Each structure stands twice: as structure tokens, then as C-alpha cells.
Amino acid sequence: MSLSGANLTAIILTLKLATVTTLVLMLIATPLAWWLAHTQTRWRAAVTALVALPLVLPPTVLGFYLLVLLGPKGIIGQWMLGMGLHTLPFTFGGLVVGSVVFSMPFAVQPIANAFTAIGVRPLEVAATLRASLWDRFWSVAVPLARPGFFTAVVLAFAHTVGEFGVVLMLGGNIPGETRVLSVAIYDHVEAINYAQAHILSAGLVVFSFVVLLLLGRHSGQWQRMSA
Amino acid sequence: MSTIAARFRSTLGSFELDAEFSVPAHGISALFGPSASGKTTLLRLIAGLARAPGSLTVAGEVWQDERRFVPTHRRALGYVFQEASLFPHLDVRGNLQYGWKRVPAAERRIAFDDVIDWLGLGALLAQSPQQLSGGQRQRVAIGRALLASPRLLLMDEPLSALDTTSRAEILPYLEQLHRQLELPIIYVSHALDEVARLADTLLLIEAGKIVHQGPLADGLTRLDLPLAHRDTAATVIDTTVVSHDPAFQLTHVARQRVAFELPGLHGAPGVPLRVRVAARDVSLALVAPQQTSILNLLPARVIELADDTPGQVLVRLALDDMVLLARITRKSARLLDLQPGTQVVAQVKSVAVA
Structure with a gap:
């Protein structure tokens, strides 16, 4: 058994999607997590719940609403058409948007927890030592929240690799554009091509196991270090 | 400014x-x-x-x-x-x-x-x-x-x-x-x-x-x-070390014209030393006693008196620019007829490094 060209394309696309999604998520999740860890407004609970929604909703529901919003008749779709852009559904860009929403809680929660665990004291100390807010963020908050960032990156990446429902609803099945691993496996099974489905599925099982193993060992190390 | x-x-x-x-x-x-x-x-x-x-x-x-x-x-x-x-x-x-x-x-x-x-x-x-x-x-x-x-x-x-x-x-x-x-x-x-x-x-x-x-x-x-x-009420005085008495293990300190002796050898001559005098270690007399174990006898003037615990009064004393506090019985205050302005001799039983 070997990887067919189509399978390889699906693997590369999946890794590309997971990488781009993780990068975008870090840019969005970090300020959001900071805000959640430090705000005192009553909106905090509502935003926390909103960010956590993808944990409980069926991915098809998310995919469906994203399709409606981003489609040619949706608010965002209309706006994009008005700007002379192509609508996002059934494109790689659309998949990135869907994956970012889908994996948001996996990125926000570890970082927010890490920021909360630091507390305000180290930041206050830094302020009395002439560090501006921006400076405090980079020189104190980020280094101290490193384990949270590590967890967020690993979980966001792995979770994106494993997603299926959102992709199917929003991306369809275009080779090289939106046909990621999970969809490819689905195709193989539909075509009763179990050998090919096995290759990809077993690969995902091993990948996921290794990720969780690394995560556990890393957080264990960190706990021992800080003890 | x-x-x-x-x-x-x-x-x-x-x-x-x-x-x-x-x-x-x-x-x-x-x-x-x-x-x-x-x-x-x-x-x-x-x-x-x-x-x-x-x-x-x-x-x-x-x-x-x-x-x-x-x-x-x-x-x-x-x-x-x-x-x-x-x-x-x-x-x-x-x-x-x-x-x-x-x-x-x-x-x-x-x-x-x-x-x-x-x-x-x-x-x-x-x-x-x-x-x-x-x-x-x-x-x-x-x-x-x-x-x-x-x-x-x-x-x-x-x-x-x-x-x-x-x-x-x-x-x-x-x-x-x-x-x-x-x-x-x-x-x-x-x-x-x-x-x-x-x-x-x-x-x-x-x-x-x-x-x-x-x-x-x-x-x-x-x-x-x-x-x-407070029970532990005391005053502090910033003094300068003058000399030491190794034989008796005493340190002489002074502030302006007022000198104190305190037990132990502290600091070198010329070094500032803050000393502490507890209110309960200060007693008052109208004339200097002739033979007493108390080394620090200081002429002072009563500034004011106030009731403390029942049976006791606090006396605030001026000593040059310094202030001393004495806790004495109400009876003693009556016997000595202490009033603001009365000249007394403060007998300081104990002076300690603050």
C-alpha cells in the first residue's frame, strides 16, 4: 500500500489548512483571551459562552450558518461581492474561516486560563518598573503564559486536522482546494475503497495519539518546573 | 516645594x-x-x-x-x-x-x-x-x-x-x-x-x-x-554615640546637652543611634534623688497630663527639643502636684536601641 497522488494532495492541503488556521487563530485568540482574562464587564460571560459554542454545537450547524452568512445572499457575502471580491464558500479561504470559528475555543481557553493564572501582580510590578502596557504584555504576560500558548497551538492545529462537518458544509469536495483528509476518507469509504481509507485513518489515529502524548508530557514537565 | x-x-x-x-x-x-x-x-x-x-x-x-x-x-x-x-x-x-x-x-x-x-x-x-x-x-x-x-x-x-x-x-x-x-x-x-x-x-x-x-x-x-x-507606649530620640565604657559595658549617647547611658556597646563614636524610652520606664521626682540605681536623671518640664488606665496618668515632658513620656500612678501625680509647666527630674530606668 502506498499513498496515491490524491491522498498526498489531501494530506498537504490539510496541513496547509491547519497551519494557516492556527496562525490566524493565534492572532485573534490572544487579544480575545487577554480581554477575557482582564475585563470586568458583564459581557464577559456572554462572550465566553459564544466562544465555547463550537464545543457543543454539531459542526454541521456551524457550517450551515457560515454558508448562509458567507454565501452570495448572506450579509458578509453581499458585502464581499460589493467590494468586488469572490464569495468564500467552496474555497480554501472559506475553509480557513470555518476552521477558525470551529477551533476558536481550543485556542482561546488555554491562553485565557494562562493569563488568568498569572494574576495582576506581575503586571503591576512591571508597571512600577517603567514598563508600558505593550511592554508588559510581551515581557511578562507572554513568557509566563507560554504553556497556555503551547497547548493552544497544538490543540488548534490538531483539531483543524480532524474537522469534517464544517468542511463538508462550507467547502465541499474540491481536490487541492477543499478536499481535506477527513473528506477524502469519507470518499474512500463511500467508494468501498477500505484500503485507502485505512491508510489515511490509521495515519490520523497515530498523529492524534502523538499530539496528545506530547501535550501531556510537555504540560507535565512544565508543572514540575514551576513546582 | x-x-x-x-x-x-x-x-x-x-x-x-x-x-x-x-x-x-x-x-x-x-x-x-x-x-x-x-x-x-x-x-x-x-x-x-x-x-x-x-x-x-x-x-x-x-x-x-x-x-x-x-x-x-x-x-x-x-x-x-x-x-x-x-x-x-x-x-x-x-x-x-x-x-x-x-x-x-x-x-x-x-x-x-x-x-x-x-x-x-x-x-x-x-x-x-x-x-x-x-x-x-x-x-x-x-x-x-x-x-x-x-x-x-x-x-x-x-x-x-x-x-x-x-x-x-x-x-x-x-x-x-x-x-x-x-x-x-x-x-x-x-x-x-x-x-x-x-x-x-x-x-x-x-x-x-x-x-x-x-x-x-x-x-x-x-x-x-x-x-x-498603648501598653508599649514609648518615645524615640535620635542621638549620637559619644563614647563607650567597656568596664561597665555601657554606651554614652547624647543629643544637644542631654546625655544618656545605655547598656551594651553600640556603634562607633559619632555614629547616629536612635534610642527608645518606654513610658513605663520613666518615673518622676521633684528633686534629683541622691543615691539611686538609675543612671539617667534628666531635668524636664511637664507639658501636659492625661488620664490613661484607671489609676494611671500619662505625663508628656519636654527636654530641650525632645519629648519624653512617663506613665505614673494618679496618686503620684497628685502627691507631686504635677501641672503643665512643673519642673521635674525624669528618672529613666531603661534606654534601649530602637
Whole structure:
């Protein structure tokens, strides 16, 4: 058994999607997590719940609403058409948007927890030592929240690799554009091509196991270090 | 001009703060009061870590008024917290350099190596904060604050989280700090012995209000203030070591024309020494007794008297520019017919190093 060209394309696309999604998520999740860890407004609970929604909703529901919003008749779709852009559904860009929403809680929660665990004291100390807010963020908050960032990156990446429902609803099945691993496996099974489905599925099982193993060992190390 | 003047008024939950004070911009001002009286809140307002309407001027520089609020990182201050609060991701050197690196070289008022030498931190530089003892950590925290070249040092009970040994390790540094650097310090404490040892100016705070401000000896002995009525009431006197008597193990100290002898050999001649005289160790006579075991017999004048516990009165005495406190029985006060202005001989049974 070997990887067919189509399978390889699906693997590369999946890794590309997971990488781009993780990068975008870090840019969005970090300020959001900071805000959640430090705000005192009553909106905090509502935003926390909103960010956590993808944990409980069926991915098809998310995919469906994203399709409606981003489609040619949706608010965002209309706006994009008005700007002379192509609508996002059934494109790689659309998949990135869907994956970012889908994996948001996996990125926000570890970082927010890490920021909360630091507390305000180290930041206050830094302020009395002439560090501006921006400076405090980079020189104190980020280094101290490193384990949270590590967890967020690993979980966001792995979770994106494993997603299926959102992709199917929003991306369809275009080779090289939106046909990621999970969809490819689905195709193989539909075509009763179990050998090919096995290759990809077993690969995902091993990948996921290794990720969780690394995560556990890393957080264990960190706990021992800080003890 | 050279003062630290603050006024804050704010309601924080059920706590009402209405504090106004003005202290000299040199020496140690102790902010003393019971727990939950607003000491830390006031210190945080001075640092800009908390916000309340008011005004604050430090040695001519406005840090807050109706229109302006200078953020903490733009205030030239140092803050030593109750817990050392060292950055766990940096080693000792990294902690010490944190503020130092952020002060432009031209504005630095203190050399890095001087602080390391003075606080004895040389051997600790490569260690991580987790490896240090409580006293070492607080020493690093003090060094870190000093290296940020503050114009005002704020200390929030820096000794209260330490054990007795570590406290004894840090106290001498705080005393020297005060003498070696031209740096005003506001020192929050609820330990009177620390205040008596370190402070020059006393700010008494109660339920969010500054109830007294002035020179330390004044605040310790004013009969309308609570400190003089404590069981441990005492006054402090800043003296200079004159000579030693090795045969009898006594140190002679003096302030102006008044000389004291105290047990033990302390300091070298010429060195300043703050001594403490407890109210219960002072008795009064109208004429100097001829043969007595008491070495310190000092002519003094009664300023005022006040009832203390039932059966006892407190007498406040003037001795040149010094103040003494005597706790005597009501009966003795009646027998000696003590009135404001009466000339007496204060018999000081015990003088101790503060």
C-alpha cells in the first residue's frame, strides 16, 4: 500500500489548512483571551459562552450558518461581492474561516486560563518598573503564559486536522482546494475503497495519539518546573 | 516645594477613603494604622495602580490632578510589595535589570554594581527566584525597585511576610537606605517596632482618614492620639554615640546637652543611634534623688497630663527639643502636684536601641 497522488494532495492541503488556521487563530485568540482574562464587564460571560459554542454545537450547524452568512445572499457575502471580491464558500479561504470559528475555543481557553493564572501582580510590578502596557504584555504576560500558548497551538492545529462537518458544509469536495483528509476518507469509504481509507485513518489515529502524548508530557514537565 | 502632597477622596464599595497629607520629600514616612484602614489602598493610589479622584504632587512634579493622571510606568517610583513578587521567568539578574534597562542611561541615579554590592546579591545573580530564601527574595525586590531610579520609594509591609530571621536580615538595609540615599520613602506598616526604628515622619490612618501627620516622636507621644495609650507606649530620640565604657559595658549617647547611658556597646563614636524610652520606664521626682540605681536623671518640664488606665496618668515632658513620656500612678501625680509647666527630674530606668 502506498499513498496515491490524491491522498498526498489531501494530506498537504490539510496541513496547509491547519497551519494557516492556527496562525490566524493565534492572532485573534490572544487579544480575545487577554480581554477575557482582564475585563470586568458583564459581557464577559456572554462572550465566553459564544466562544465555547463550537464545543457543543454539531459542526454541521456551524457550517450551515457560515454558508448562509458567507454565501452570495448572506450579509458578509453581499458585502464581499460589493467590494468586488469572490464569495468564500467552496474555497480554501472559506475553509480557513470555518476552521477558525470551529477551533476558536481550543485556542482561546488555554491562553485565557494562562493569563488568568498569572494574576495582576506581575503586571503591576512591571508597571512600577517603567514598563508600558505593550511592554508588559510581551515581557511578562507572554513568557509566563507560554504553556497556555503551547497547548493552544497544538490543540488548534490538531483539531483543524480532524474537522469534517464544517468542511463538508462550507467547502465541499474540491481536490487541492477543499478536499481535506477527513473528506477524502469519507470518499474512500463511500467508494468501498477500505484500503485507502485505512491508510489515511490509521495515519490520523497515530498523529492524534502523538499530539496528545506530547501535550501531556510537555504540560507535565512544565508543572514540575514551576513546582 | 520639596514635599509629597496627596489628597484622595473615593468610595470603594463600603469603604470610604478621604485622605490628605503632606510629608517632606526626604526620609521615611511611615503610614501606620490597623488592618483594613486603607494603608495599601492609599499606597496603590500614590503608585497609580488604583485610581480615585484627587491630586498628588511629588517634589514639584504633578502625578495626578483634576486633568492629569500620569500612568504608573511614567511615574519615577519604586514599589516593594509585601511578597517579593519576583518574575519567575527571569533569573535574579534579569529581575534586577528589568527596571534598570527601562530607564534611559542619562536618567539613572544609581549604579547597577553599587546596588549589587550593597545588598550582597553578587552570588545570587544567576539563580532563579525559586531557589532563594524569603529574605534573599525581598532583598532582590528592594534592589530591583532601587535600580529603576525612583524619586519616591513605596514599601508595602515589606517585612510582614518574612520570618524573624529574615526580618533581622532586611532591617539594617532599610535603615541604611534611609541614610545613604536621598530618597523619600513611604513605608506602610502595622508593626510599631518597625515604625519606631525606621520612620522620621508618622502618618496615622484610621478608617480611610489620615488622623495625624508629623514628626515621629510627636505622633508617638501625643496624648490625644492612641499610640501614647498603648501598653508599649514609648518615645524615640535620635542621638549620637559619644563614647563607650567597656568596664561597665555601657554606651554614652547624647543629643544637644542631654546625655544618656545605655547598656551594651553600640556603634562607633559619632555614629547616629536612635534610642527608645518606654513610658513605663520613666518615673518622676521633684528633686534629683541622691543615691539611686538609675543612671539617667534628666531635668524636664511637664507639658501636659492625661488620664490613661484607671489609676494611671500619662505625663508628656519636654527636654530641650525632645519629648519624653512617663506613665505614673494618679496618686503620684497628685502627691507631686504635677501641672503643665512643673519642673521635674525624669528618672529613666531603661534606654534601649530602637
